[in-house]
Amino acid sequence: MEDPGQYLAAMRQTAPLVHNITNYVAMNVMANVLLASGASPAMVHAREEAAEFAGLAQALSINIGTVSPPWAEAMAAAAKVASAQGTPWVLDPVAVGATDYRRALGARLVELRPTAIRGNASEILALAGEAGAGKGADSTESVETAEGAARALARMSGAVIAVTGAVDFVTDGERAARVANGHAMMPRVTALGCSLTGLVAAFLAGQPRFEAVVAALAYFGLAGESAGASASGPGSFQVAFLDALYAIDAEALSAGARIESA
Numbered sequence: 001m002e003d004p005g006q007y008l009a010a011m012r013q014t015a016p017l018v019h020n021i022t023n024y025v026a027m028n029v030m031a032n033v034l035l036a037s038g039a040s041p042a043m044v045h046a047r048e049e050a051a052e053f054a055g056l057a058q059a060l061s062i063n064i065g066t067v068s069p070p071w072a073e074a075m076a077a078a079a080k081v082a083s084a085q086g087t088p089w090v091l092d093p094v095a096v097g098a099t100d101y102r103r104a105l106g107a108r109l110v111e112l113r114p115t116a117i118r119g120n121a122s123e124i125l126a127l128a129g130e131a132g133a134g135k136g137a138d139s140t141e142s143v144e145t146a147e148g149a150a151r152a153l154a155r156m157s158g159a160v161i162a163v164t165g166a167v168d169f170v171t172d173g174e175r176a177a178r179v180a181n182g183h184a185m186m187p188r189v190t191a192l193g194c195s196l197t198g199l200v201a202a203f204l205a206g207q208p209r210f211e212a213v214v215a216a217l218a219y220f221g222l223a224g225e226s227a228g229a230s231a232s233g234p235g236s237f238q239v240a241f242l243d244a245l246y247a248i249d250a251e252a253l254s255a256g257a258r259i260e261s262a
Ligand SMILES: Nc1ncnc2c1ncn2[C@@H]1O[C@H](COP(=O)(O)OP(=O)(O)OP(=O)(O)O)[C@@H](O)[C@H]1O
Pocket: 094, 119, 120, 121, 137, 138, 139, 164, 165, 166, 167, 168, 181, 182, 183, 184, 185, 186, 187, 189, 190, 191, 192, 193, 194, 195, 196, 217, 220, 221, 224
């Protein structure tokens, strides 16, 4: 993909308000990731206001990590508004293969037409109806194992599917790309996948879907590489990672992105 940096520049230019209905673990990490990157996050999940707030935002992310029934109703209501208004929204199906409740909720949210779905390999396999229980929120499968499921899920749902792991895979059902940026420390820090889902939402605001998702993944992975070069473990990695998201500009992203069509 030519010039992924333009999508970072466009996102920073608009500093989109990103509405996130996310999990308790991710809230702080994700809000900091979005702020460091140049977006404007708001974590809003009450049933009484989620739909109204979705109507104000430029993008929405929905993450089922610590869901319970009132949150599920807020998620569905917000997703309906976003889809009706043409606001991009991204689903993060955390541990969707683990329980019947998550499987049913995942299927219900997919029916509400997310613009993109971002998950690890086990989650994308499970959401596509294939095996892939995962180990709670962590993947037990490689990204390559989930590529076929990702293509099928893209065609079935109409969403761009991003499967993340050592090398990320993105497809809209027709086109596909691999993003090799990233660092092995990233899965040792909680909620980075969740935070990436919010960032994907931010990049999608007003931008073409496939390109925006690929650029968001490359930017996130490149920040991971930069942080990994100086960190001595997962603790210092988190701090260096926020600094790297802040420091990387459009030129650095275009120079450092490792994207190949697949
Ligand atoms: N082994 C690895 N090497 C390099 N980068 C990785 C590796 N594993 C994950 N990543 C990167 O980490 C980021 C988060 O992806 P990951 O697949 O770990 O999400 P996740 O499992 O949903 O995380 P969480 O549920 O903890 O939020 C992505 O940018 C991905 O490319």
